[in-house]
Amino acid sequence: RDFNERCVQCSEVNWGLTDGGRFYCRSCHNVTERTREVVNTDFITNSRVQSISKGLKKQEKTDGGCEWYICEGFQLVLKKQVEALEALGVCPQMKDEILCNFWRCYLQKSKQAYCKRPAGETVRALSVCGSSTDVDSDPERPSLLHLLSLSESEGDLQTDCSFASSVSKVSESTSVYSGSVDGSLYLMKNQKEKLRMTMPMTLSFCYMALLWVREPITLSEFLRFVVEGHIPYLNVFQHFPEKMKLCGLDLKIFCVESWPTYEEVFDKMHELAAFLDLPRFPDITESCFLHPDMLCMKYLMEANLPDELHNWTCRVVKKIGIGEVDFLTLMPGNKSRRKVKYDVLATAVIVVVLKLLFLLDDHYEWLLSEFAEERNKNNTEVCMFYSGGPYFEFKKWYEVVKHSLDVEQKKLDEERAKYLWRCEKPLFYSVKNKSKVLKRRQMVVNLQNQFGKLSGSVQRAEKPNPSSFQLRWSEENTDGSCFHGHSLKGVLQEKRGLLTAMNPDYWLCTVKLCNEKLCGHLAHYREVEFPQSYHFVLRLFSFLLRIQPAYIHDEVCMIEHKLFNKKLCKKLKYNTVLRK
Numbered sequence: 001r002d003f004n005e006r007c008v009q010c011s012e013v014n015w016g017l018t019d020g021g022r023f024y025c026r027s028c029h030n031v032t033e034r035t036r037e038v039v040n041t042d043f044i045t046n047s048r049v050q051s052i053s054k055g056l057k058k059q060e061k062t063d064g065g066c067e068w069y070i071c072e073g074f075q076l077v078l079k080k081q082v083e084a085l086e087a088l089g090v091c092p093q094m095k096d097e098i099l100c101n102f103w104r105c106y107l108q109k110s111k112q113a114y115c116k117r118p119a120g121e122t123v124r125a126l127s128v129c130g131s132s133t134d135v136d137s138d139p140e141r142p143s144l145l146h147l148l149s150l151s152e153s154e155g156d157l158q159t160d161c162s163f164a165s166s167v168s169k170v171s172e173s174t175s176v177y178s179g180s181v182d183g184s185l186y187l188m189k190n191q192k193e194k195l196r197m198t199m200p201m202t203l204s205f206c207y208m209a210l211l212w213v214r215e216p217i218t219l220s221e222f223l224r225f226v227v228e229g230h231i232p233y234l235n236v237f238q239h240f241p242e243k244m245k246l247c248g249l250d251l252k253i254f255c256v257e258s259w260p261t262y263e264e265v266f267d268k269m270h271e272l273a274a275f276l277d278l279p280r281f282p283d284i285t286e287s288c289f290l291h292p293d294m295l296c297m298k299y300l301m302e303a304n305l306p307d308e309l310h311n312w313t314c315r316v317v318k319k320i321g322i323g324e325v326d327f328l329t330l331m332p333g334n335k336s337r338r339k340v341k342y343d344v345l346a347t348a349v350i351v352v353v354l355k356l357l358f359l360l361d362d363h364y365e366w367l368l369s370e371f372a373e374e375r376n377k378n379n380t381e382v383c384m385f386y387s388g389g390p391y392f393e394f395k396k397w398y399e400v401v402k403h404s405l406d407v408e409q410k411k412l413d414e415e416r417a418k419y420l421w422r423c424e425k426p427l428f429y430s431v432k433n434k435s436k437v438l439k440r441r442q443m444v445v446n447l448q449n450q451f452g453k454l455s456g457s458v459q460r461a462e463k464p465n466p467s468s469f470q471l472r473w474s475e476e477n478t479d480g481s482c483f484h485g486h487s488l489k490g491v492l493q494e495k496r497g498l499l500t501a502m503n504p505d506y507w508l509c510t511v512k513l514c515n516e517k518l519c520g521h522l523a524h525y526r527e528v529e530f531p532q533s534y535h536f537v538l539r540l541f542s543f544l545l546r547i548q549p550a551y552i553h554d555e556v557c558m559i560e561h562k563l564f565n566k567k568l569c570k571k572l573k574y575n576t577v578l579r580k
Contacts, residue, residue, distance in 0.1 A: 003015050003023055003034065007025040007027065007028060007030055008030070009025065009028045009030045010025060010027050010028040010030070012025060012027040012028070014026045014027050018031065022034065066243040066244065067181055068179075068180055068181065068243075068244045069112075069180060069181050069182050070180050070182055070183060070186045070197070070250075070253060071107060071112045071113065071197065072244075073180065073237070073240065073244065073246075073250070073253070073254060074197050074202060075103065076239070076240060076244075077199070077202050077232070077236050077237075077254070078099065078103060078202055078205055078206070080232040080236055080239055081202060081203075081206050081231055081232055081233070081236075082094065082095045082099050082206060082209070083095070084230060084231045084232055085206065085210070085231065088225070088230065088231075088466060090210070090213075090215055090217075091213055091215070093213070094209050094210070094212075094213050094215070098209045098212050098213060099205060099206070099209040102205060102208065102209060102276065102278075103205065105276045106195075106197075106205075106272070106275075106276060109275060109276060109277075110195065110196075110197075179244070179245035179246050179247040179248060179250045180244075180246075180249075180250050183248065183249040183250045183253065184249055186249075186253060187249060187252065187253070195271065195272065195275045198253075198268075199233065199236075199253075199254065199256050200260050200261075200264050200265055200268060201268050201272065202233070203222070203223070203226065203233065203260055203265045204265050204266075204268040204269040204272050205269075205272065206222070206231075207219055207222055207265060207266075207269050208269050208272060208273060210222065211269075211281060211290075211330065212281055212282065213282075214282055214284070214288050214289070214290065215289075216289035216290075218290070218295070218342055218343035219262060219265065219266060219341070219342075219343060220262060220343045220344075220544075220545040220546055220547065221343070221468060223260055223262060223265065223546060224470075224546055225466050226260055227259055227260075227546075228463065228466065229463055230463075230466045233256065233260065234256050234421075235255075235256070236254070236256075237250075237254040237255065257421055259416075262545070262546070262547045262551070263551075266339070266341065270330075270332070270339055273330065273332035273333075274332045274333040276332075277332070277333070278332045279332075280329060280330070280331050280332075281329055281330040281331070281332075282329070283325045283328075283329050284325060284328035284329050284342075285325060286323065290328070290342040291323060291328065292313070292317045292322060292323055292328075292342070292345055292346050292349055293310075293313070293314050293317060293323060295342060295343060295345075295346035296310060296313040296314070296317070296346045296349055296350055297310050298346075298468070299343075299346055299347050299350060299541065299544065300313070300350060301469070301473075301484065302469050302470065302471050302544060303350070303401070303471070303540060303541070303544070304397065304400065304401055304471065304473045304481075304482065304483050304484070305350070305354075305397070305483060305484075306392050306483055306484065306485070306486045306487070306488055307484050307485065308487065308488045309350070309353055309354075309357075309488070312353045312356070312357070313346075313349050313350060313353050316349055316352060316353060316356075316559070316563065317349060319563065320559060320562035320563050321562075322345065322349075322559070322562070327340065328340055328342070338558075341551075341555070343545055344545065344547070344551055344552055344555050345555055345559075347541040347544070347545065347552055347555075348552055348555030348556045348558075348559055349559060350541070351534075351537055351538065351541070351552065351556050352556055352559050352560060352563065354537060355506065355507075355534070356501055356503070356506060357488065357491045357492075357501050357503060358394055358491065358503070358533075359503050359505060359506070359507070360531055360533040360534045360537065361507060361531050361533070361534075362531040362532055362533050364503060364505075365394045365395075365533055366394070366395060368394060368490060368491055369393045369394040369395035369396070370395075371391075371490055372391035372392060372393045372394075372490040373391075373393050373395070373396070375391050375490060376390045376391050376393065389485040389486050389487050390486055390487065391486065391487055391489060391490040392483060392486040392487060392488055392490065392491070393486075396483075397483050398533075398536065400481050400483075401471075401540060402536065404471055405471075405539070405540060405543060408470065408471065408543070409543060470543075470544060471544070491503070506564075508557075508560055508564070509523060509530070509553060509556055509557045509560060510522075510523040510557050513557060513558070513561060521550060521554050522554040522557050522558055523553060523554060523557040524550075525549060525550040525553040525554075527549075535549070538552050538553060
């Protein structure tokens with residue numbers, strides 16, 4: 001009250017006092033060099049010196065910054081991600097009407113905001129700019145940082161009920177450096193019970209919103225856009241405002257040093273939908289892009305397979321009922337229903353159809369290929385043009401696709417090996433190391449520029465525009481590398497007015513399924529135990545989806561058991577009778 005000078009920035013006279021004894025302006029949060037004079041001579045001189053030194057440390061920590069919480073950081077990440085999705089063509093309503101409501105519901109459920117007492121309110125005093133650091137405004141409620149510093153030297157202090165519950169928990173972690181207010185609290189174990197927010201969960205939020213509005217983007221495609229840099233995820237904290245100082249424990253929360261995995265994002269999305277108590281999602285109908293019939297058409301084109309296979313995938317989808325609305329639509333919290341991975345399910349249907357027609361046992365498909373090659377050769381010699389195009393040759397298809405797949409896989413491996421995980425913005429975990437980190441960073445940049453000039457290295461080309469297709473095949477090519485228009489007459493026969501497969505046999509990947517909740521998989525996949533043709537098809541689709549072949553193998557086993565359920569039941573009963 002005795003300090004009546006005007007603020008040099010805003011010219012207001014509205015001063016508060018920090019823990020270190022410095023005056024700061026409540027209007028613009030400008031901190032002055034002036035300190036409060038000691039009026040009471042009963043105070044020990046050393047206590048004032050310690051208070052000033054603590055204030056200097058705190059000012060150095062938050063110099064030029066502002067008070068911010070971890071949830072605000074994640075909110076900025078979500079904002080950047082959804083804006084990137086809008087730039088890719090997602091409907092504008094997804095940001096304000098869908099994702100924003102999901103985020104508000106999460107903050108309320110996790111008691112971080114939109115409730116009577118947010119979980120982070122007890123640590124509001126950790127910020128220099130916060131109103132709780134004003135000793136004059138509420139002398140009976142000192143700041144939490146001040147209480148902790150006194151309790152270490154003078155024993156336990158009697159505080160009001162609002163602070164007493166959290167002092168014991170925070171005292172262990174406040175000594176660790178953090179740019180945010182609640183960075184240390186956020187990493188405590190009890191936060192996991194509330195579905196603690198993480199960087200992979202930001203992708204789960206976005207995919208959940210995409211699924212709600214039924215956008216034509218699968219999870220595998222969404223994650224591929226993330227890895228390619230079209231959607232901010234790696235080093236996204238570089239886009240934080242300058243006032244949001246990010247350091248120390250904050251880096252453990254926002255700094256990502258691994259690629260997002262399909263299973264983690266998928267499982268967290270379902271866990272998040274149940275946590276928010278969301279209602280039944282909009283129906284996935286036949287006209288929706290996520291329906292198996294639509295996705296099978298997409299992956300048949302990308303795998304360079306004949307268009308006629310789509311009729312067979314539709315027949316399989318209809319026979320086993322995986323195209324029904326109730327099966328495909330997400331119902332949060334329903335543990336009795338199996339979680340549907342739309343892209344994995346569609347590729348698994350294609351694999352089953354290929355097994356039905358070509359068997360994929362490393363023998364039968366090559367015999368069919370030799371027969372088709374001979375027919376195509378004869379038809380070319382006599383200049384016969386028959387309806388349906390040339391016969392589909394599995395061997396030729398294998399050679400063409402394998403060459404393209406090997407090239408793209410090598411390119412992908414090289415890009416991942418060359419990826420620079422370090423961001424352009426220097427990171428430091430401690431104030432003491434800040435100057436060293438900045439000097440080393442500048443030295444590295446200078447050395448890179450010098451070596452680049454000496455070696456004449458070419459700068460990186462701009463990243464290409466995102467595309468739904470990774471492998472492209474054009475029917476206009478004269479080299480015969482496109483198989484979309486090829487015919488399946490060499491593997492089909494007409495029986496009772498219907499086209500059926502010439503192959504009467506079928507081999508199952510597994511006779512009995514495992515418990516997915518216990519094992520994590522419906523069946524175990526080992527490459528050496530299966531034919532190479534089958535493994536190649538799994539490898540092709542695992543590359544397109546950027547997942548492990550074992551996950552597609554699980555869906556194949558599930559479809560097979562639905563397709564041959566009656567025969568499997570008869571076989572199991574027969575085996576039981578023989579044992580008796």
